[in-house]
Amino acid sequence: MAEESILTDDFLRELINVGEVDILIGVPTYNHAGTVGQVVQAIRAGLLQYFPRQRAVIINADGGSKDATQELVRAASISDLQHGPNLHALRTLHSISAQYPGGPASGVALHTILAAAELLRATTCAVISPDSTNIEPEWLESLLRPVCRDSFDLVTPLYRRHKFDGLLVRNLVYPMNRALYSRRVREPYPAEFAFSGRLGSYFLGQEFWSQEVGRAGAEIYLTISAITGDFRLAQSFLGTKSRVEHAPADLVPAMRQTVGVLFWSLEQNFPFWGALSDSQAIPAIGAEHEVSLEPIRVNRKRLHQMFVHGVAELEPVLKSILTAPTLTELQRAAAVAEEDFRYSNELWVRTVYEFAASYHKTVISRDHIIQALVPLYRGKTHTFLLENHDASADEVESNVEALCLAFERFKPYLLEQWDGRK
Amino acid sequence: MWEKFVNELTQATHEIVRSIAQFLPRLMGTLIIVLIGWVIAYILKSILRTILRLARFDKLSEHAGATQLLKKAALPSSTELLSRFVFWVAWIGFILIGVSVLGIVGMQEHVGRFFGFLPRLFAALFVFFFGLLASSFFSRAALLAAVNADLPSPRLISSTIRTLIIVFSVSIGFEELGLAEHTVLVAFSIVFGSLMLGLALAFGIGGRDLARQFLERRFVHEKKEEKEDELSPL
Numbered sequence: 264m265a266e267e268s269i270l271t272d273d274f275l276r277e278l279i280n281v282g283e284v285d286i287l288i289g290v291p292t293y294n295h296a297g298t299v300g301q302v303v304q305a306i307r308a309g310l311l312q313y314f315p316r317q318r319a320v321i322i323n324a325d326g327g328s329k330d331a332t333q334e335l336v337r338a339a340s341i342s343d344l345q346h347g348p349n350l351h352a353l354r355t356l357h358s359i360s361a362q363y364p365g366g367p368a369s370g371v372a373l374h375t376i377l378a379a380a381e382l383l384r385a386t387t388c389a390v391i392s393p394d395s396t397n398i399e400p401e402w403l404e405s406l407l408r409p410v411c412r413d414s415f416d417l418v419t420p421l422y423r424r425h426k427f428d429g430l431l432v433r434n435l436v437y438p439m440n441r442a443l444y445s446r447r448v449r450e451p452y453p454a455e456f457a458f459s460g461r462l463g464s465y466f467l468g469q470e471f472w473s474q475e476v477g478r479a480g481a482e483i484y485l486t487i488s489a490i491t492g493d494f495r496l497a498q499s500f501l502g503t504k505s506r507v508e509h510a511p512a513d514l515v516p517a518m519r520q521t522v523g524v525l526f527w528s529l530e531q532n533f534p535f536w537g538a539l540s541d542s543q544a545i546p547a548i549g550a551e552h553e554v555s556l557e558p559i560r561v562n563r564k565r566l567h568q569m570f571v572h573g574v575a576e577l578e579p580v581l582k583s584i585l586t587a588p589t590l591t592e593l594q595r596a597a598a599v600a601e602e603d604f605r606y607s608n609e610l611w612v613r614t615v616y617e618f619a620a621s622y623h624k625t626v627i628s629r630d631h632i633i634q635a636l637v638p639l640y641r642g643k644t645h646t647f648l649l650e651n652h653d654a655s656a657d658e659v660e661s662n663v664e665a666l667c668l669a670f671e672r673f674k675p676y677l678l679e680q681w682d683g684r685k
Numbered sequence: 686m687w688e689k690f691v692n693e694l695t696q697a698t699h700e701i702v703r704s705i706a707q708f709l710p711r712l713m714g715t716l717i718i719v720l721i722g723w724v725i726a727y728i729l730k731s732i733l734r735t736i737l738r739l740a741r742f743d744k745l746s747e748h749a750g751a752t753q754l755l756k757k758a759a760l761p762s763s764t765e766l767l768s769r770f771v772f773w774v775a776w777i778g779f780i781l782i783g784v785s786v787l788g789i790v791g792m793q794e795h796v797g798r799f800f801g802f803l804p805r806l807f808a809a810l811f812v813f814f815f816g817l818l819a820s821s822f823f824s825r826a827a828l829l830a831a832v833n834a835d836l837p838s839p840r841l842i843s844s845t846i847r848t849l850i851i852v853f854s855v856s857i858g859f860e861e862l863g864l865a866e867h868t869v870l871v872a873f874s875i876v877f878g879s880l881m882l883g884l885a886l887a888f889g890i891g892g893r894d895l896a897r898q899f900l901e902r903r904f905v906h907e908k909k910e911e912k913e914d915e916l917s918p919l
Contacts, residue, residue: 427916428916428917429917429918429919430916430917430918431918431919432918432919452919454919513918514833514918515833517918517919518918521919561916569835572832572835573832573833576828576831576832576839576840577828577829577832580825580828580829627825628822628825628826631825631826631829634829634830634833635829637832637833638832638833644916
């Protein structure tokens with residue numbers, strides 16, 4: 264059994280003491296002392312308010328925090344609720360905090376949560392990010408209700424986000440995932456999501472957990488597996504997504520655990536995505552998308568410099584990944600002054616598809632291929648910021664839609680590259 | 686007098702004929718060994734070539750940067766080169782065995798030395814090839830890391846790493862072959878030492894302004910950027 268290797272003896276004992284549950288909420292953490300307390304409080308309030316009759320458990324899978332995250336989770340599990348003082352439990356709401364082995368890894372945390380869910384025979388599960396400081400008890404209802412009432416297998420979130428937040432998702436992960444797997448999942452790499460016990464068991468039985476993908480990026484692979492396994496998908500509007508501060512260096516790991524896993528999945532699922540054509544919408548509960556527009560200060564010039572520098576310095580690497588016409592076009596774009604620079608949708612889509620094909624053919628180390636995409640993504644980010652500087656919410660949405668359509672239109676190009684060239 | 690001369694001549698002729706009669710079977714044996722050796726070497730070459738093609742050795746060699754080196758030197762592909770190398774080593778081995786059958790004085794010793802040298806030759810080639818592979822991998826990793834961290838002169842960092850690894854693997858290879866061990870060691874020390882000294886001087890004196898700019902950009906720039914919002918990729 265998969266869970267035997269991932270669940271420690273102490274954790275297993277605590278789970279056995281809980282017995283079977285209806286709902287399981289997983290909170291993966293690593294040094295989240297600053298935020299985890301209020302997140303756990305909101306989860307408890309949500310469960311007591313909307314699911315008072317269900318047997319529920321909160322599982323905190325911790326990657327070895329050194330800032331007393333686990334103590335704070337335990338304290339938040341028994342403290343008075345801030346969200347609703349009149350809430351009373353009809354059943355015992357269990358809360359367990361356990362440290363998984365091997366150091367912090369979001370995939371291992373998810374693996375631990377899935378194994379616990381299967382052991383406790385939870386029929387409805389959710390994972391909540393400890394970074395979501397804007398979480399409200401209503402989020403629990405929005406995520407869990409479609410699974411336990413409407414029998415959906417995977418519920419991904421929809422947020423109100425700033426137009427310049429989640430740019431990697433808007434410019435690459437969402438459009439490419441949509442074009443290839445033919446499902447319009449706005450957040451294929453979800454921070455919060457709910458899933459049925461059936462999907463949890465199916466995903467737990469997959470054979471990728473021992474690989475690198477199983478350590479980082481399992482969330483996007485869960486979405487892809489739900490699509491390829493023909494499970495029922497829905498999207499549910501939660502509310503405003505709090506901004507998480509990322510240092511520029513975080514872009515490489517972010518690229519690995521999203522784009523890297525997406526590229527990797529193409530190889531596993533070629534017969535599936537190779538045969539699909541148009542994308543289909545999936546049921547959305549609540550608003551489909553909301554964009555906030557308050558002005559923010561971003562250094563576009565630096566993004567442009569990093570793009571130009573990257574294209575020049577990485578020429579020998581890009582030569583082995585891209586076709587000659589695409590590389591020439593990129594070099595031509597890099598030679599243009601910042602104010603006139605545009606990374607067109609068509610060129611961006613061709614670039615990404617050629618990267619995906621080169622990843623499949625392993626023309627160089629796969630991790631190096633993902634890293635080489637980072638400066639080019641910065642160029643695309645520059646263009647996105649420029650084009651949407653004064654754009655309204657609808658204009659931003661229509662620009663994202665145009666990019667998605669370009670990804671869909673160029674899908675035959677990826678198929679052509681997949682087994683051709685080199 | 687004449688009779689004695691004829692006797693000596695006849696005796697000498699007999700001895701030559703006897704020697705030739707003794708030598709001819711050995712020569713035949715040598716030729717047969719050389720011929721069989723050629724066939725075996727050819728079979729070995731064909732088998733190795735097939736295995737290397739199936740294992741996509743050319744791709745590995747391309748990743749290591751060996752293919753580019755071979756192209757520059759107008760040599761065939763690494764699969765072909767390695768197959769031919771094995772063919773010649775095997776055949777030369779058989780030729781030497783064949784020659785030793787002739788019973789030439791001192792030849793046995795040379796044959797023994799040749800076979801004793803072979804494992805070291807293969808070890809040196811192995812070290813050199815994997816040195817190339819490692820240099821290619823680590824120099825590219827350094828290039829990508831430097832570009833993504835926005836460090837100045839990423840190619841200089843990358844080529845320094847490549848050169849160091851190649852010099853290191855070549856020196857190990859030569860040491861394995863037992864060729865000019867001390868010279869190689871001294872040369873390596875000089876190259877490494879001068880490279881470090883050169884870098885120190887370049888950064889300390891020549892690159893003073895560059896270093897100042899870099900440090901300013903790193904710290905003063907970051908202070909400025911504190912006011913800017915960071916973009917969240919996910």
